[in-house]
Amino acid sequence: MKKTSISIALLAGILIYAQKTDTLKSSNIDEVIINSVIKKDSDYSNKMPLKTIEDPQVLSSVSKTVLQNQSIFTVDDAYRNVTGLQKMWTATSRAGDGGSFVVLRGFSSNNSLRNGLVSPVTTTIDAINIEKLEVLKGPSGTLYGSNVASYGGIINRITKKPFQSFAGEASLIGGSYNFYRVQADVNAPITKDKKLLFRVNTAYTNTGTFQKTNSKNTYTAFTPSLTYNASDKLQFNLEYERYDTRAIGEQFFFYLSPTTLNGINNMRDLEKAGLNYKESYTGNNLYTTARVNNIFGQINYKINDHIKSSTNINNSKSYSDGASPYFSVNYNNASHLYRVSRFDQSTRGSKSSYFQVQQNFNFDYNFANGMRNRTVAGFDFLQTQLRQRYVYLNNPFELVSPAVRGDNYSNFNGTTLAAAYNIPGNTGIYNVDADTNTYSGYISNVFTPVAGLNLVLGARYESNDFKGGSVFFQETKPYNQSAFSPKAGIVYEIVKDKFSVFGNYQNSFKSNGYYTTNVAGNIALSDPERANQFEGGFKTNLINGKVNATVSYYDIKVKNSLQGTGQFTSSFQSVQTQAGKIESKGVELEVNAYLVKGFSVIGGIAYNDSKDLSTGLRPVNSGSKWLTNFNASYQFLDGSLKGLGFGVGGNTASENNVTGDFFLPKFVVLNANAFYDSKKFRIGAKVDNFTNEHYWTGFTTANPQQLINVTGTFAYKF
Template sequence: MTRKVFSTIIFIVIAGCLSPLCAQHKISGIVKSDDGKLLRSVQVQIEKTSLTTLTDENGYFEFPDINGEKAALVFDHTAYHIDREEVNLPAIGLVIVLSPRENALELEEVVIDGYIKKNTSTSNKMPLNFIENPQAFSSIDQSVLEDQVLFTVDDAYRNVTGLQKKWNATNRAGDGGSYVVLRGFLANNSLRNGLVAPVTTAIDAINIEKVEVLKGPSATLFGSNVTSYGGVINRITKKPFETFAGNVTVAAGGYNYYRARADVNTPVTKDNKLMFRINTAYTNSGNFQKKDAKNEHFAFTPSLLYKPNDRLDIQVDFEMFDTKAIPEQILFSPASVPALGIADMNDLEDILGLDYKQSYIGDGLKTRAKVRNLSGQVNYKINNHIRSSTNISTSYTFSDGPNPAFYIVPKGTFTQDPADTEIGLLRFDQSTVNSKKTYFQVQQNFNLDYNFGNVRNRTVAGFDYMRTKDDQKFISTYFDWVPFSGADYSGFNGKAVQAIYDNTPNPATYLSTGNLNTYSGYISNVLTPVEGLNIMAGIRYESNDFGGGYTMTSNSISPAYSQSAWSPKLGVVYEIFRNKFSVFGNYQNSFKSNGYYIADTDGNALLSDPEKGNQWEGGLKMNVLQNRINATLSYYNIKVKNSLLLTGELTSSMQYVQAQAGELTSEGVELEVNAYLVKGFSLIGGISYNDAEVTENKVNPALVGTRPVDAGSKWLANFNVNYRFLDGNIKGLGFGLGGNYASDNNVTGDFILPEYFILNANAFYDTKRFRIGVRYDNITNKHYWIGYQTANPQALANVVGSLAFKF
């Protein structure tokens, strides 16, 4: 029945678009500067209507259906004078030439493509202007990374309001990527160009055009298995283009940091229909605790684009990330010791002598990790109203080797002698053994833009199949206990750890295995009944078929199951002042199939109900002063129910007993501002407050009313100010200053990672043929910690410089 309903909806929409109501005129063309440069991100509006679009990377724009015999087009770009053109319909192949504002040629990329938030075609799988989008989102353009001399997506997160890093990449297969908190919930990188493509190492930003962070539950369009209740991270990658160009960059810095990278684009055929682009980089570095670590990272990301005509384009992208590195030092089980006056990590340093700069490991404890993401996309314009996008993607993550970590415990935990009360570090290893996790995804989307009478509809309808295969094996062993200072720590090394495993026939082993098939269908429509009012409604039906396997959550074999759920989405935007100021609200949903759980000490298994998260959000959006100030202010309330909780009990076969007995609420306020304030001066920044609370815990009622230990800090703030000289003898010289603040973070219920405020600076000199950049991280040399129920020390002051040659 579900399939019939879904098919009927799609048929009605498509049939409507083929009706006489859609028999209207087309407007299309390109926009370029007076020196012949094709201009992207020019806003094109049909005067006295709500119809707007942006030019693409080739300067192209299109309106498929326009009523009447004439139309007036307004072309608006911060770096160029506004132009108005009257045209007779149909108007195909227009060439619009814009003249630059005085001394403002350099503003194009910096203001429009970088520091001022852009419109998006990806956050809702359809083109939407920022001001008419009912969802809150943040975006980081590659030009921001370039100015700040940032080489990884993980470092770029410092520019996202309401995002807090919890854990840097551990490199292990499956879940080894960095973890962040969004709106009080853990999230991980998961999407590339809207398709599943997780990276389990640090994410090199060589092929990044933009990073979008969508706020709130987003399962309706992106599915339940790769999204968080707090949001989802989507990497938009660079595309090939029609001219030969590129750059080669070298960089070096503290902690023995060395890097080389190249970005080369070229047309393959004389008619420029086939284009190729390759980005590649090699990085070798130590860290602030182990300067001679020689961690190696290699990235190789080619892309091929074929455009035989203006209706069809075919693109193939590949990502290869190879890593051989030690993870950051992760300290488990931090706990307060009131008798010793210890309540946070500062106390552990000041009272017990924990050495922030000390590496507590020797050599040879590197994990070898691989990531392979391959995707193909075929976009076809069926007619002026319907576009088809067919996508196939595979993703593969692999890891093998040691993964050292530490428990903060009394010595007696290791020696079993109660008299050994000195607190130090229990060193242990959790290795992965040829662990793999793979995804295969097929996704078909139809985008429609059509009118019923004078009512505009923008629709996306699609289906998605994804197969997830998990085949991971972990082995672990305790190594020894050491004091916080004054010891020789080199004995905890690769050879010594391997010797323990060689002499232990049956080491502690944990498995994560199984095959999951996910079938989904979805439809979302934006209705514009009157100018300035947009109403979005969408729904997804998703079925998860698990073939059975071993789950680490229960430490047991989970039976096969099939479970499905609906995920609705609603949104309303009203533009109080057209294209300048709007009020918005949304309802967003996500869910999670947790499968079977062990319900009692007898080992009885029950199929859990889907865990569900529902968000209500409302706020204001502003885009004023000729697109120079862009801001979002929002309040959200997210409620999650049917969570599985550990009871603390074990079965006789050491299975973990759970209960479906948890509920929580997360509400908060976010303010994000992107502004070009005066000539050459830009600002990106924001502040957020989150109040997450356990509202039901039948296992441990004492936790009701407390903040979840993985919810992160209540208060977060970020900013970056950037000034660039736009003319004169030092044109292209720029400076930036940024900072991040996080309030106290209670990671265990009784232990605090103290608040921190980190300052960073950057400078650059950009010319037509070369670019010099330098960044200075953690200027004040602050000791600060992040953690996911852990304490992970972060890098001290460091300087990195780069030199790029352009061609």
């Protein structure tokens, strides 16, 4: 805490000196704040330009300005600004399934889209090349299909693009737990006519954790992009993303139940019983090495004033190799101690690959009396190849280890883990070798019969051609399954561009493949699982666009879900039925406001009521019922303090049932930041979790989260 106080005092002194020696020379900061913080209009998420006020779906967005002001460096941390989104699981970096997971509207989701195309990132996603994050709420299978569209919503990261002038910024960042980072953003026209443009964003981070400050986790991001404007009608874009990670995973506690914990059913009481929140139960060198390579190519062609073509090609590859420790806690009746068991499930040269070709045509026609018609029509080919390799310990590394006496846990390290894998009979292996080709065609139409009234209709046809292969412990034969996904929506602007009422029907689906139908081991191809949403609400865009608010009620019903019957075959395959039904309904209120000069607010509250209709219980992966988020920021735009800004924000979550009978406690996490922005440099600082809250997230698990931490930034602009 002493170091924190010294850091804040030093920062305050620097800020006071900076505001005396330089000023921010910008005449339109008001407009910049409104456009970047308040406006949520999008050209991407609906595959056509739509203003928020005329869109029947709910869209949340987080701009790079918000990330910069809050000193946010990863997409995971950016999620704190999205109403109704709850982070559940930090990325494990395992190829195929290692990305971070969140909950939206009671359903799990992850960050699988970049600029509207499938680009899964299985490592922690650096925010260095993020222009904006967009979260389109509800099932969006019509535009995005079954492979990435969670029933709760999709997350689409919009990347920075080259522009026509030379500019750049280099930053040095340091903070708690041996955190240090260097990053750069450089843009330059390559040719004198400024048709060929280049931009590169790159960052390197080295950090420990609050449990293991010397862990030296490293994260590297390298994301160059190239744009060639061949003419007023023809544009070529090429982007590359590479993320390299060498890190020890977050501490995950599995198998939590009152029956094995002497009646304790929540993490707060388990801490009181002696589980040390700050303890690391690992030694050295239990790293996973991972990398992600994404290549994105695009050709945009303006056929005429009404028709545009966009041809997109995307290739995404993930690789991982190394340890993946995880833990459980139990109560020992003989010693009357709570003990931790330590496990591992490593990857060994695990790979995943996604190749996508997508063609879109956009039509936009205006007619007399305010009539307008906008259409996107396209087709999509996606090839998915999984070559996942897993090896695991059949027994805990150490059957039990005391959890309350400050023991030395360094014996669980890279050397001893390798020796444990060499013990005969102590190792299990499972692989995933599966290829799927997905063919899709879709259309979405926005018709404006009179000014202020928008009618939306759309449909998608998708065919999934599974080539067969090994899926975990079971050989799976090929299958082909097709489905339609319709959508409809209506928006009426009661006050043009200021106040609208909207309603939508959204649909999505997924193929669950084969399931075991009886104890004899017979299998059948399941019907497509389907989700249907009905939603209605209001949107406002008031006070010259300075107050943007959305309130909505949604009801999502899922049918044809696979459910276990409690029976098993002789080879321990679970017998299932496809009669499962889930309902998720709730209310969301989101507000982005620029209340007075220099003062902006981002905030929201979300309530979700999810229920497994066969049991009447809330599904264990639905997250908390109540979520809130807020951030208030003030920046001096005039006078001697011009360029100085401050912010405070936070998130709350209600109790989270993660296993059916075990709970993560409710929490309130508060953050603060300050910055000084001048023409040539920027100084910033933040204090995350400044109340030092012990809080847990989890996806059927309990994962302790970062304690108070301070970060300071110095950036030079050129």
